[in-house]
Each structure stands twice: as C-alpha cells, then as structure tokens.
Amino acid sequence: MNVLHVHTRSVGGGGAQVVSDLHSRLNKRTNINSKLVVKEKGDEQDDVVEMKGGFLDRGFTHLIERKAGLEGFGSFDSLKLPSLIRDHNTDIVHLHNIHGYYFNIFILRHIPDQVNLLWTFHDMWPITGNCTYAMGCERYQTRCGSCPQLDEYPELPFDTTPLLHRIKMRLFNQDIPVVTPSRWLGRHVAESRLNKPNIRYIPNGVDTEKFSPVDKCEARDIFDIGTDDFVLSFIASNPGDPRKGSKYVIEALNSVSQNHDVTLLTLGSEGFPNEMLNDSIDVRIPGYIPDEKVPYAYAAGDVCIVPSLADNCPLVPLEAMACGTPVIAFDVGGLSEQVTEGTGWLVPPHDTQALRDAILTAIERFPDSKMNNAARKRVVEKYEITQCVTQYQDLYNKILK
Known part of the structure; x- marks a missing residue:
C-alpha cells in the first residue's frame, strides 16, 4: 500500500508534528510505504519531498493570493503533485492542511481517478471562505462574506470570502472521505455546506513513552x-x-x-x-x-x-x-x-x-x-x-x- 501525504510543512507546530509522526510510523509497519510531500521541510529530512516553486512561482503566488485575495488559487507548486503521485505508484493521497500559499485547489480535479483520496481536517479552513477558525462566526454555514478576520492568517487584502467559499464548496464536495481529530470539528463540518455524511473521528496521538513522567x-x-x-x-x-x-x-x-x-x-x-x-x-x-x-x-x-x-x-x-x-x-x-x-x-x-x-x-x-x-x-x-x-x-x- 502506497500512501502519499500532503501538508504545509514537516517541522514547526503541532500540525506538522502530527503529520510527520503518522508518516514515519506508517513506514515502520508491514506493507505500507508512506511518502510526505510538503511546502517546507526540515534540514535533515531526507524522506520528505519539498514541493516548492522558484522565484517566478513565488512572485505569481504572492500576486494572486496576497494581492488579489484568491488564497488557494495562485501557486504552481502543487502542479507537481500528479507526477509525484505517479512516481510513488500511489494508492491513497492523504491530504492534510492545504492552505499556506502553496496549494492550488483546482489540482484536486487532476488527481487520477484510480487514486483514492482521504482528507484530515486539522482546522476549519476547508469549510470556511478563508479563516482557519470561525471564532463564533456562523457565516460559513451559508455563504461567508463581511469577514471579520481579513487580517488573520491566511490574510486577505479585501473580502473575497463569498467567492472563495462558493468555489471551495463546489470543489470539495466531491467524494472525499473526511477525518476530524475532534468531535467538535466533526460537528462543525456536519453543519457546513460540505456534503460529508460520514465523518470519521480519529484523534491525534502522542508518544507516551517519550512523553512520560520524569523526576x-x-x-x-x-x-x-x-x-x-x-x-x-x-x-x-x-x-x-x-x-x-x-x-x-x-x-x-x-x-x-x-x-x-x-x-x-x-x-x-x-x-x-x-x-x-x-x-x-x-x-x-x-x-x-x-x-x-x-x-x-x-x-x-x-x-x-x-x-x-x-x-x-x-x-x-x-x-x-x-x-x-x-x-x-x-x-x-x-x-x-x-x-x-x-x-x-x-x-x-x-x-x-x-x-x-x-x-x-x-x-x-x-x-x-x-x-x-x-x-x-x-x-x-x-x-x-x-x-x-x-x-x-x-x-x-x-x-x-
């Protein structure tokens, strides 16, 4: 079984640790070959592939996503994904965080039909117009707009959230199984406009041998x-x-x-x-x-x-x-x-x-x-x-x- 994970980065922050731990531990199990593809990786991570564009790509991404307010539209980095999928002879593409100015969401339409998709939601971004946490706002349940978090990551220069929300709901409503690490997030996904009737709950885990009582x-x-x-x-x-x-x-x-x-x-x-x-x-x-x-x-x-x-x-x-x-x-x-x-x-x-x-x-x-x-x-x-x-x-x- 060949699994290819996609995440923003492999180091720095809890999300990166969760994905890196899952990737490395899967590789220690029989009959599983895991590969991790990220925007940014650590210096000594030879088993992680960096999907990072050059100067022109970064400039184009900045123009489209940071200036035009189209987060998730601009990057060419993820255009490498179909070839990485083929090279790995991938059975399952396991998506994690795909926000962070590196993933063009339209690439989801170009993943080969024979490749299965799975998506773990690590925050609320997949169900909102743009924010990673709604912070009590319920506009994501309808169409977004009048966004109170334009200055929060991922920042928008002006309010494009109605457009982003509409496009995301159309793209993400394809048949992709969803996992949430908390029941709380699962409830929010169920309340959203995503048609995800079967949401799987798998909580994040920690190494209880490494993290154990010491003197x-x-x-x-x-x-x-x-x-x-x-x-x-x-x-x-x-x-x-x-x-x-x-x-x-x-x-x-x-x-x-x-x-x-x-x-x-x-x-x-x-x-x-x-x-x-x-x-x-x-x-x-x-x-x-x-x-x-x-x-x-x-x-x-x-x-x-x-x-x-x-x-x-x-x-x-x-x-x-x-x-x-x-x-x-x-x-x-x-x-x-x-x-x-x-x-x-x-x-x-x-x-x-x-x-x-x-x-x-x-x-x-x-x-x-x-x-x-x-x-x-x-x-x-x-x-x-x-x-x-x-x-x-x-x-x-x-x-x-």
Missing part, C-alpha cells in the same frame, strides 16, 4: 527552578498569536501574584509578552531546547495552562498530561474533549477571573499525585500514538477494499 527535581534543575516553587508552564509554537490566549495568562497571573509566589515557564518561539507581567513573577524563557528535553519542561510545571480561544486537537495538553502534568484550559473546541474531570480544569473562554480561580485552586491542591496519575491515564487510554496510526491504517484498508 520533577531533575526537571527543575534543568531550568534552574526551585523545588518548592509553584510552576505554571505555558507552551506554544507561537506564544504571540492572539488565538493562543497569552493575554489571559498575563491578566490572571498578575492577579494571582498579588498574594502568591508564581514561576512561569514558557516554551516556544519568541513572542510571549513577558514585559507585561508583574515584576514579582519569576519568568523563565529558555528558548530553544532539544526535543529530548521537552518532557522535562512539562514535568517542571505543577500545571500546564492552555488558554487557546479556538483549537482542534492540540498536542500540548496531551503531551503535558502524558507527563503527569494536569492542564488548565479554556472550554473550547477539542480541548473540551481532552481535559476531563480529575485531569485538570476547564474554564469559560475569555474569563480571566475563572482562569485565576483555577490557578488558585491548583496552588491549594498541589502536589496532587492522584490528579497527576489521572492525567497520564487519560492520554494512555485515549490518545496514544499507536492507536492513532492503527486507526488510519484500518481506514486505508477499508478505502482500498
């Missing part, structure tokens, strides 16, 4: 944090993204720090506005750390805070819980499914006071080995990476029957 004292030594400190970890690939909710972390911690000593450990790319925190808060920003040390960052925290305003099936809470670290999260999207009673706290989105109260509850309760164990058990039972890969393998077999 907290050893973990804190790495980041020069005191053994008795209360530590809150905030981990995001782009902490400065407003959707990640750092604003609410800052407001809640500034309130908590008036009566309690708190250490904040942040991990991810630059962008966390720590200058807005009270001086009494001990902030640790270690910058880049090697992959094998990431579990120690989770273990160093008493609790991991995930105040995302919208998300599908993010890896950060799952990785934290696999390391035995409970999670405080906004009650939105797939987070509502991941964090259950006894594994952490869900609070209403945008509610700084509720977030503060959850942090105060955590301070009063910790250490709490019962909650630590429950958090890990939740991930081992429901979100283990091998389960995820097996479910995809079973789905591939079903598609090819």
